[in-house]
Amino acid sequence: MDDAAGRKTVDILGLSVDLVDMESTIRRAEELIAGGGTHHVVVLCVDSIMIARRDMKFRSICRRASLVVPDGVPLLWASRLLGSAIPGRVAGSDLLYELSRTASRKGYTCYFLGSTATVLERLSEALTRLCPGLRIAGSCAPPFFAEFPIEADTQIVRRINESTPDILWVGMGAPKQERWIHANLNRLNARIVIGVGAAFDICSGRVKRAPVWMQKSGLEWFHRFLLEPGRLFSRYFIGAAPFFPLVLMQGLKKAFGGRPR
Numbered sequence: 001m002d003d004a005a006g007r008k009t010v011d012i013l014g015l016s017v018d019l020v021d022m023e024s025t026i027r028r029a030e031e032l033i034a035g036g037g038t039h040h041v042v043v044l045c046v047d048s049i050m051i052a053r054r055d056m057k058f059r060s061i062c063r064r065a066s067l068v069v070p071d072g073v074p075l076l077w078a079s080r081l082l083g084s085a086i087p088g089r090v091a092g093s094d095l096l097y098e099l100s101r102t103a104s105r106k107g108y109t110c111y112f113l114g115s116t117a118t119v120l121e122r123l124s125e126a127l128t129r130l131c132p133g134l135r136i137a138g139s140c141a142p143p144f145f146a147e148f149p150i151e152a153d154t155q156i157v158r159r160i161n162e163s164t165p166d167i168l169w170v171g172m173g174a175p176k177q178e179r180w181i182h183a184n185l186n187r188l189n190a191r192i193v194i195g196v197g198a199a200f201d202i203c204s205g206r207v208k209r210a211p212v213w214m215q216k217s218g219l220e221w222f223h224r225f226l227l228e229p230g231r232l233f234s235r236y237f238i239g240a241a242p243f244f245p246l247v248l249m250q251g252l253k254k255a256f257g258g259r260p261r
Contacts, residue, residue, distance in 0.1 A: 009068070010084035013049050013246055014059065017068050017075060021088025025069050025095065026102055032066055033108060033166050033191040039066035040181050041194040043092045046074050046221075046240050048174045053246075058175040061182040066192075069095070073218035078247045082254065091215070092196035096169065096203050097130065099194075103167060104131035111163050111190070112139040113156065114171030115200040122204035137163035146176075153184065161189040168193040171200035198224075 009016035020028065032039040042048075042065040052059040062068060069090035070076060079086040103110055110127075112120050120139040128134050140159055142152065160168060168190040170177045177195035185193065201207040209215075210223030221240075225232045 007067075008084075010079045010082055010086060011250075012075065012078050012082065013053060013243075013250060015044065015049055015052055015062050015068065017044060017070050017079070017086065019079075019084060019086055020067075020069055020090065021086075022090055022094060022098055024087070025067070025090050026098055028067055029099055029167075029192055030102065030106070036191075038185055038188050038190055039192045040178075040185055041065060041067045041069065041192055042178060043071045043090065043095065043194065043196055044068050044075070045071040045174075045197075046243050047235055049075075050239050050243060051175055055175060058178060061175075061178050064182070072221070073216070074243065077218070078244070081247060081251045083251075091220075092199040093202040093209065095194070096196055096199045097127075099167065100127050100131045100134055104134040107135065108166035108191075109135045109137040109163070110167045110169060111137045111160055111165035112169050112171070112200065113142065113160065114169075114177070115141055115204075117141045119200055119204045119206055122206065123200050126204055137165040148180070157184055157187050161187075164189050166191045169200075170195045171197060173197050 007016075008019040010019060018028075029041065032041075042062050044062065048062070052062055070079070070086045071089065071091050073089055076086050076089060100110065102108070112123060120141055124136050124139065128136070138159065140156055142148070142156055145152065148156070168188065170181055170193060172180060172195070174195065174197055177197065181193045181195055198207065202209050207227065210220040214220050214223050221236055225236050
């Protein structure tokens with residue numbers, strides 16, 4: 001479907017996901033950077049969709065984003081079932097690599113917020129090796145809070161704004177990173193702000209990514225589960241389990257003239 005802004009999207013369980021692949025995502029990011037203002041880009045996976053079904057505030061944040069890209073082969077499968085095929089996956093770690101390559105060519109500056117000082121240092125080293133000339137305006141590994149106190153939040157925003165980055169990457173995990181971005185979007189002196197979850201750990205080399213065959217076959221989640229079974233069992237085997245039955249129900253309602261909830 002097309003929205004008022006001309007975006008082509010598919011509704012997956014109540015969230016509009018842009019019909020983009022990596023190439024068109026990079027083009028759209030460049031347009032947002034050139035167009036002025038500060039824009040929120042959501043990298044959406046199955047887990048995030050399921051969180052949004054029970055978290056009204058998170059659902060509203062995703063709906064207000066300037067761009068929602070599909071992280072995960074299951075979203076591609078779901079879009080085909082629903083009749084509006086997403087052309088390609090846009091994984092957070094891949095987006096971090098590809099947009100950094102574009103940034104190095106175009107002169108965009110980047111800022112990294114999240115994770116630990118060690119991970120951010122390794123991430124900066126890895127990206128500057130991969131993307132010669134990449135301009136890193138700064139980074140910040142904030143203390144852990146479920147929700148940042150006002151004083152800490154103000155200090156973080158001030159540090160970012162002093163660097164005036166074109167691209168602010170936030171790696172805090174969903175929905176925390178999206179909540180933080182939404183709460184501070186109007187105060188940030190950045191062009192686009194992108195939450196990429198665990199991409200800092202993957203791109204820095206701290207966490208090994210799944211083999212390519214698992215990425216392409218929709219099994220990257222299982223590789224992550226094997227690395228952290230205690231932490232991720234509930235997310236994948238309980239929280240995400242209803243995803244395809246719900247998508248199937250949405251498809252049947254659409255086919256027979258009903259409206260998805």
